[in-house]
Amino acid sequence: MSRADEPSDSNEAGESNGRACAMSKGPAPPLTIDVGAIASDAVAQARPDLVTRPTGRAVRAAIEVRISRIARSPSVSLLDFTRVRILDFSCADEVVAKLLVRYMRRDRPREAFFLFRAVGDIHRHAVEEVLGRHGLAAVCDLGGGYELLGSATEEERTAWRTLEHRGRISLSELAAEFGEQGVPVIRGLADRRVAWCGRRGDARALSEIARNP
Amino acid sequence: MRVIEVPASLDYRNVEVLYRQCGADDAGPVLFDARRLSWIDPNGMLLLLAAGKVAARSGTLPRISLPAQQEVTEYLDRMGFHHAAAGIFKSGVRRRRRSHSVSDVLLEITPVTTNSDVHDVVDRVQSRAGAILSNTLHYPPSAVVRFSVILSEVCQNVIEHAEAPGWVAAQAYNWRKRLGRHVAVIAVSDLGCGFRASLEAEHAARFGDRWGDATALEAAFLLGLTRFADTGRGQGIQQIRKQVGRWHGILSIRSGTARIADTPDWSSRPPLEEGLTRFPGSQINIILPERIG
Numbered sequence: 318m319s320r321a322d323e324p325s326d327s328n329e330a331g332e333s334n335g336r337a338c339a340m341s342k343g344p345a346p347p348l349t350i351d352v353g354a355i356a357s358d359a360v361a362q363a364r365p366d367l368v369t370r371p372t373g374r375a376v377r378a379a380i381e382v383r384i385s386r387i388a389r390s391p392s393v394s395l396l397d398f399t400r401v402r403i404l405d406f407s408c409a410d411e412v413v414a415k416l417l418v419r420y421m422r423r424d425r426p427r428e429a430f431f432l433f434r435a436v437g438d439i440h441r442h443a444v445e446e447v448l449g450r451h452g453l454a455a456v457c458d459l460g461g462g463y464e465l466l467g468s469a470t471e472e473e474r475t476a477w478r479t480l481e482h483r484g485r486i487s488l489s490e491l492a493a494e495f496g497e498q499g500v501p502v503i504r505g506l507a508d509r510r511v512a513w514c515g516r517r518g519d520a521r522a523l524s525e526i527a528r529n530p
Numbered sequence: 531m532r533v534i535e536v537p538a539s540l541d542y543r544n545v546e547v548l549y550r551q552c553g554a555d556d557a558g559p560v561l562f563d564a565r566r567l568s569w570i571d572p573n574g575m576l577l578l579l580a581a582g583k584v585a586a587r588s589g590t591l592p593r594i595s596l597p598a599q600q601e602v603t604e605y606l607d608r609m610g611f612h613h614a615a616a617g618i619f620k621s622g623v624r625r626r627r628r629s630h631s632v633s634d635v636l637l638e639i640t641p642v643t644t645n646s647d648v649h650d651v652v653d654r655v656q657s658r659a660g661a662i663l664s665n666t667l668h669y670p671p672s673a674v675v676r677f678s679v680i681l682s683e684v685c686q687n688v689i690e691h692a693e694a695p696g697w698v699a700a701q702a703y704n705w706r707k708r709l710g711r712h713v714a715v716i717a718v719s720d721l722g723c724g725f726r727a728s729l730e731a732e733h734a735a736r737f738g739d740r741w742g743d744a745t746a747l748e749a750a751f752l753l754g755l756t757r758f759a760d761t762g763r764g765q766g767i768q769q770i771r772k773q774v775g776r777w778h779g780i781l782s783i784r785s786g787t788a789r790i791a792d793t794p795d796w797s798s799r800p801p802l803e804e805g806l807t808r809f810p811g812s813q814i815n816i817i818l819p820e821r822i823g
Binding site for chain 2: 372414415439442447451
């Protein structure tokens with residue numbers, strides 16, 4: 318799907334703070350993508366090891382194909398690492414960082430958000446390193462619930478935690494909770510693909526969307 | 531015929547003895563006389579293979595006289611040396627079938643040519659490294675994944691930067707006299723373009739007259755520079771440095787005429803050596819000591 322195929326109201330998504338939040342329609346039901354299965358089936362000869370950059374590129378390409386088949390935009394995809402036995406830095410750079418970068422860019426193929434599920438101890442270090450290197454953040458289930466990993470200001474983290482705790486926040490609640498900086502901070506999180514904003518200014522946590530699409 | 535005397539002990543500490551005898555520019559038939567060899571680690575084994583390949587560039591395959599001590603020859607066999615050496619040395623190496631039985635070897639000499647080889651290395655190590663890392667080196671259970679990641683990144687360095695095939699090997703030893711501890715030794719070697727040539731087009735200009743093998747190693751090792759413009763590149767070596775540092779290990783890279791290293795307090799090796807005998811490609815050495823306390 319090209320940008321021209323997307324709903325017209327999604328074209329502003331990801332642009333600078335101060336613009337209206339991008340999404341007007343609700344997101345599509347979440348798609349769960351078994352990253353280990355992709356690695357095993359398509360790339361690494363039946364081994365769920367996410368190692369080497371070419372493997373990472375191939376897995377990312379397979380993920381993008383699956384996302385492109387989602388009928389509605391925007392969408393939230395759950396990238397499930399449960400079966401990934403090992404994740405090296407090169408692969409994490411391709412599968413996590415470059416995927417996020419691609420869907421944050423203005424020329425992104427569609428409106429896509431990501432939750433990284435079952436990011437265990439064996440994956441977390443690589444994921445955090447590549448996020449930090451690119452200045453990115455990602456919503457990751459580390460086993461005890463979703464957390465914001467990667468680069469974020471204290472303001473962003475506080476806003477994200479509040480949103481994650483509540484699930485949804487309306488425009489008026491945002492202003493009451495965070496003052497006049499609340500709305501731009503939440504919009505910034507949406508620009509960074511770690512929160513979702515509706516046209517009326519209300520915000521939803523990605524995990525809440527996954528639970529209640 | 532030029533005879534290269536392989537020292538009785540050939541490990542990471544004295545590989546320079548062999549480098550000095552194997553200048554890349556020497557021509558003519560070569561015999562590697564390893565009859566006196568009584569101790570060798572993965573660094574020594576990969577150097578013998580690399581030196582044999584370099585000697586073969588003269589047009590004649592070199593010969594090798596294998597160690598007189600049977601236990602050394604058997605150890606070389608268990609490490610896959612004879613298998614790897616077939617086709618590099620003219621004779622004196624009996625190509626033996628690789629055993630698929632349970633091995634005490636952490637990682638036999640394994641060619642690194644494609645990304646599939648890296649997957650093979652990671653797969654093999656994950657099934658073997660757990661017991662050695664936990665029981666011998668007393669690392670936590672999660673160490674096997676981090677160890678595998680180190681191997682993956684270091685092998686990818688060969689494929690992506692050397693633009694030539696290489697080898698990797700690893701083994702655990704009891705350094706009772708030397709350190710009073712067990713260690714795991716990982717060696718990776720290639721005969722590719724080396725760090726200087728790999729980085730030259732992108733970075734030589736900014737270093738001006740300082741550019742050379744040592745500067746190129748500093749650029750990659752200390753600054754994380756890479757020939758790729760991509761932000762995500764160059765982190766492999768940085769991450770290996772971090773992890774090896776956490777385990778109080780040694781990481782050294784020799785390329786061209788220089789060697790750079792992160793050394794813990796138990797090692798007396800200098801952080802940078804220059805003016806070494808020129809040798810093609812890059813040679814990486816990682817030593818991980820047993821955890822104490």
